[in-house]
Amino acid sequence: MAAVLYALPFLLQGLLITLWVSALVVVFSLVIGVILGVGLVYGPRPVQWLVRLFSDCIRGIPILVLIFVVYYGSPPLGIAIDSFWAGVVALTLFKAAQVIEYARGAISSIPKGQMEAGKAIGLTFLQRLQSVIFPQAIRRFLPPWINGVTDAVKGSALISLLGVVDLMQSINEVIGRTYEAMPLYLLGAVIYFVINYSLSLTSRYVERRYAYIRD
């Protein structure tokens, strides 16, 4: 047990990496996914077609395979990428493909007349997105997206397979030294749970805040 306490600072470092990876993935995939989602709904045909292709390809590949494809596939393409960024890129691509679908679903649930009313008062495309479409779409976008955020935190554990010392990998390494598998995995499970449970609570709070439109 003492050995486990001894290892706490090391585990804390791993936790920070897990949070850092998750945050990067969540932010990057949100930006990329929303932009591509908008392209999928409002873009010209070729753009729609490319986004569809991207989304279908990514979602058709197991995340684990995607991580190795990015890690081992980048150097031959002349892209120098370390294991940390390979993991972030792969997880981001995976997540972005999901965000595209959430965004598409949320945006296309808004009646066509909304965009037209925005046009009629002279709003530009970006103004219509900002003031008319997004504020309404967010209500439908948030629930699946926040669920997806907890997936991203859990999924980030996969980059331990590339040797990145995140929470998962730090636990593995401490176990390798101390053979205290059970308490350490339990500790890991509790930490992941606490992170995700607080995210879920936040999401419920946010959802209630955005429930301003009566159906």
Next chain:
Amino acid sequence: MDANERPLLKIEGLQKSFGQIDVLKGISMTVRKGEVVSIIGPSGSGKTTLLRCVNFLETYEHGSIQIAGQEVGFRDSSNRQRRGETDLARMRAETGMVFQSFNLFPHLTAAQNVMLGLVKVRKKSKQEAREIAEHWLTRVGLDHRIDNLPSELSGGQQQRVGIARAVAMEPKILLLDEITSALDPELVNEVLDVVRQLTEEGMTMLMVTHEIAFARDASNRIVFMDDGKVSAEGPPKELMAQAGSNERLDAFLSRFRTSHLH
């Protein structure tokens, strides 16, 4: 030509099709400043499509639409190069549109619905926009509903917000597409009263309507559209008189005559 004589809205040879279906088959018409023109005609004759072309919610294959001498959707009438997004938005702000299904922004209060264009397009301060919104909402009889969401308003009230949202932008011309046809009969008059007031104040309007009596009383001219063409037009009395020589017009108007007998 005298500046007052130049039409505010000038549509020439407008042709539009959806795929194989020709919907507008060469429409020409004008609306002068301060004039109220009503468009009537059977269902499917292209009235809505025509109105939507005027603020470029629909594009069209041939012809020209000019407001105050400026081509609406294209850089100029000869080369038909589509205006860029910002340019198009600026042109659209010159026309106001009131929709059959209201299309209010459901996440914004009545005041915010009116303020959005004032702040984003007209670049007014929040405070100034709020004052203008209050002014117009009071004018349409909604001074007690200024901070309500659309979902808290009746259909008639929602449509009056729709009108306030359009006129607050001070458009050169107001486009109205059957703005009372989604309303319960007892709510129609409160909306028509607002429109009547606006006509009396000299607002230029082009409206599609099935309210023949209203069109007759409130407009300077009526255009009868049939099968994508202007089949007859003139001041209300003259147009009604043409029914004798225009079979389609006669058939269309007779429906309203018989419905009055019931």
